[in-house]
Amino acid sequence: MEIVMAFVVGIIFMAATYLMLSKSLLRIIIGTGLLSHGTHLLVLTMGGLKNGAAPLLGEHAAQYNDPLPQALILTAIVIAFGVTSFFLVLAYRAYQELGTDNMDRLRGTKINE
Known part of the structure; x- marks a missing residue:
């Protein structure tokens, strides 16, 4: 799944x-x-896409998810x-x-029309 997400991230970066x-x-x-x-x-992808339990005290699961990447992403979204x-x-x-959103006109550059 990480490979697919890496390609998706690459396509998003390319479009951006x-x-x-x-x-x-x-x-x-x-x-x-x-x-x-x-x-x-x-x-999120580099944090690892794991199937684990929520990191709650008192529960005894074999595998926990790391909450740090999710917290960082939530802060970054805001x-x-x-x-x-x-x-x-x-x-x-x-x-x-x-009256325009053209970057050349905003810079004050003359444009041939």
């Missing part, structure tokens, strides 16, 4: 890189969110949501002020 290299600000924000989700899957919300508000405000 493609989106982040585009000229549209909204596509860059979507690519950044996709990259963070790929990172979450990578951390941070990624906050950063994505900030990027969306920033992009909306830039679009209101400048």
